[in-house]
Amino acid sequence: MxxxxxxxxxxxxxxxxxxxxxxxxxxxxxxxxxxxxxxxxxxxxxxxxxxxxxxxxxxxxxxxxxxxxxxxxxxxxxxxxxxxxxxxxxxxxxxxxxxxxxxxxxxxxxxxxxxxxxxxxxxxxxxxxxxxxxxxxxxxxxxxxxxxxxxxxxxxxxxxxxxxxxxxxxxxxxxxxxxxxxxxxxxxxxxxxxxxxxxxxxxxxxxxxxxxxxxxxxxxxxxxxxxLPAEDGLGLRREGRKGAVAIAVPVTPWISNFDDLDPLREEPGVEVVLVEPGRPLPAEAALVLLPGSKTTIDDLLFIRQQGWDVDLKAHVRRGGRVLGLCGGYQMLGRRIEDPFGIEGEAGRAVEGLGLLDVATTLTATKRLEAVTGATLADDAPLAGYEMHLGETAGPDAASRPFARLAGGRPDGAVSADGLVTGTYVHGLFADDRQRARWLALLGAEPSDLAYEPLVDxxxxxxxxxxxxxxxxxxxxxxxxx
Missing domain, CATH: 3.40.50.300 (P-loop containing nucleotide triphosphate hydrolases)
Incomplete structure (x- = not known):
């Protein structure tokens, strides 16, 4: 021991x-x-x-x-x-x-x-x-x-x-x-x-x-x-590479599964910018990424408290992209409801960021599974895992899912203008194929990084x-x- x-x-x-x-x-x-x-x-x-x-x-x-x-x-x-x-x-x-x-x-x-x-x-x-x-x-x-x-x-x-x-x-x-x-x-x-x-x-x-x-x-x-993938928030703060394409990540109190960022930090053309409380989201960011959260409603309220909700809407008006992963996806919708008190008082409901036309209901059943599939827009393969409480539905999820998972189940949602995406899939960027897809969307130079062999x-x-x-x-x- x-x-x-x-x-x-x-x-x-x-x-x-x-x-x-x-x-x-x-x-x-x-x-x-x-x-x-x-x-x-x-x-x-x-x-x-x-x-x-x-x-x-x-x-x-x-x-x-x-x-x-x-x-x-x-x-x-x-x-x-x-x-x-x-x-x-x-x-x-x-x-x-x-x-x-x-x-x-x-x-x-x-x-x-x-x-x-x-x-x-x-x-x-x-x-x-x-x-x-x-x-x-x-x-x-x-x-x-x-x-x-x-x-x-x-x-x-x-x-x-x-x-x-x-x-x-x-x-x-x-x-x-x-x-x-x-x-x-x-x-x-x-x-x-x-x-x-x-x-x-x-x-x-x-x-x-x-x-x-x-x-x-x-x-x-x-x-x-x-x-290597870190266990706690001290690893989140490690210094990353400098790059021509900036990805901004607001740091909320209950951020979770932040190892989703690790493969992006290895890309030579990418700079992952951790935005600490009290700082605005950088205007030059090509992508604002909202990671997972252990307590989604509290982190959503924190985002509003910091004024990052205003920054996000300005970012989209300028043509910038937004990606929400798991809890970050839930925040992007119109509303989050907690009828069973999963994250606090039963019956609580809060307004979401309103960047996707979806709504989330928090439920006691937790989905825990490895997933594979492909993005619907371009049939790019993906592999990762789901780990979440809650169900998300609405017009954007129904008409423009982000991906189709093995077995035919849809996942996520994309806004009508294509700038805002939400997904429940963690580990997205550890898949070299998906990471290459996103970097191409952001205008980053392609690289030959093979992330999983790098870890080994x-x-x-x-x-x-x-x-x-x-x-x-x-x-x-x-x-x-």
């Missing part, structure tokens, strides 16, 4: 890299994260949803993602509450304090999923959540030491030197853990080192001496790791990097104890 001294120390990517390392050695490998908190989710082959990071780890291991790889997924809906997904299915919503009382019964699902993966694999690589030293949350813990001890899984602790204070964070973690928890840790790793590694040899020795844990590796910074190439190079700088043989030996 890979635990961290804090959030964003690189646990997810280290597990992905190690999945690729050991899968290349011929082992059957499965990733596992008992509890995850993320609005960046993936659809699984068994019809559920898990955190995006576990889907990437499954890919690195060469297997299809499963709901058992992330049995508890928390999808934030407010500053203090989250939707709770257990083994791929929504079971309810809970505020932070209320959720603490859920943990004992959720441990059963966690151990069940771990047992299933352990039965089918030679090696299960487990990722912790947040910090191993959150002693205030230790009672009933299912994400870190509570799971490690319940399942009898040895732990490797990771600290991030790039953020500073790595010696204190590692030694401090040992200081606050009780003896039984500390005994689960079999070694430590220092991640994201920059510079001359010989200058930190005494630091590694100091940590080992103060904690009693052996050093398992000093991992240098690997810049291309930032190009980065995973392979990151695995090489870990083989060089981590004692992977010792890690494997630890797992057998």
């Amino acid at each position: 890979v635990q961290g001294t804090g959030s964003n120390v690189g646990k997810s990517l280290l597990v992905a890299g190690l999945c690729r390392v050991f899968a290349r050695r011929g082992l059957t490998v499965r990733p596992f994260k008992p509890q995850n908190m993320s609005n960046n989710a993936a659809v699984t082959a068994d019809g559920g949803e898990i955190g995006r990071a576990q889907a990437l780890q499954a890919r690195a291991a060469g297997v299809a993602p499963s709901v058992h790889m992330n049995p508890v997924l928390l999808k934030p809906q407010s500053e203090t509450g989250s939707q709770v997904v257990v083994q791929g299915r929504v079971v309810g919503s809970a505020r932070a304090r209320e959720y603490q009382s859920w943990k004992p019964r959720l441990m059963a699902a966690v151990l069940d999923s771990f047992g299933r993966l352990s039965a089918e694999a030679e090696l299960v690589l487990v990722e912790g959540a947040g910090s191993a030293s959150e002693v205030n949350l230790r009672a009933g813990d299912i994400a870190n030491m509570g799971f490690a001890r319940a399942a009898g899984v040895p732990v490797v602790l990771v600290g991030d030197i790039d953020r500073g204070g790595v010696i204190a964070s590692l030694v401090g973690t040992r200081a606050v853990l009780d003896e039984a928890d500390a005994a689960m840790i079999r070694g430590f790793v220092v991640n994201r080192f920059r510079g001359d590694p010989s200058l930190f040899e005494s630091g590694m020795d100091f940590v080992a001496g103060r904690t009693g844990w052996p050093a398992l590796g000093l991992v240098p910074h690997f810049p291309d790791a930032a190009r 190439d980065i995973l392979d190079r990151f695995a090489d990097h870990l083989e060089t700088h981590l004692d992977c043989d010792r890690l494997l030996a630890l797992s057998a104890r």
Whole structure:
């Protein structure tokens, strides 16, 4: 089990890299994260949803993602509450304090999923959540030491030197853990080192001496790791390429599945411009892209609060294009109704942006599935996935669907002037054929980017990097104890 001294120390990517390392050695490998908190989710082959990071780890291991790889997924809906997904299915919503009382019964699902993966694999690589030293949350813990001890899984602790204070964070973690928890840790790793590694040899020795844990590796910074699909909003802010064609993306509080942007960031002729609150949408943008949202109505109200609704209408009057993905599609319509209280008070209804002649009714049934099809305007193939609550209908959807999915089901809508498009399909731009289509519409120079092979190439190079700088043989030996 890979635990961290804090959030964003690189646990997810280290597990992905190690999945690729050991899968290349011929082992059957499965990733596992008992509890995850993320609005960046993936659809699984068994019809559920898990955190995006576990889907990437499954890919690195060469297997299809499963709901058992992330049995508890928390999808934030407010500053203090989250939707709770257990083994791929929504079971309810809970505020932070209320959720603490859920943990004992959720441990059963966690151990069940771990047992299933352990039965089918030679090696299960487990990722912790947040910090191993959150002693205030230790009672009933299912994400870190509570799971490690319940399942009898040895732990490797990771600290991030790039953020500073790595010696204190590692030694401090040992200081606050009780003896039984500390005994689960079999070694430590220092991640994201920059510079001359010989200058930190005494630091590694100091940590080992103060904690009693052996050093398992000093991992240098690997810049291309930032190009892999990210789990949380910190990845959203990574710097992209500069390009002649600008795509503007308003950043709302509950933005979700923002890895939809990653393939566009790799295009040499494209610049993805994240528009932070308080800034207008750039007038020079060729496309304004509204991503998915975990809480569509609240994000729609936020867009109005920022004045971006006015900017969007001006953008269309100038001949600019708009694309709404999933929740962004719902916002583009005339109205969103919430009769069952999916996102708050039952019976609430709000006016949409009015750029598409459609309306959405939020429903309790969630559509989770991989899809293929083709756009109706030009028969360009597409592949992606749907992950949404609600049904959208209206004249634009009836007369001008965006695409026809396999089996004949229509998806999305296009405005009469062709400038505004909405679709429920995520992963649209990871499909090279669809991305090329959109770039041609925006006047961008064509490129030879093959996005999916790029992701696998980065995973392979990151695995090489870990083989060089981590004692992977010792890690494997630890797992057998």
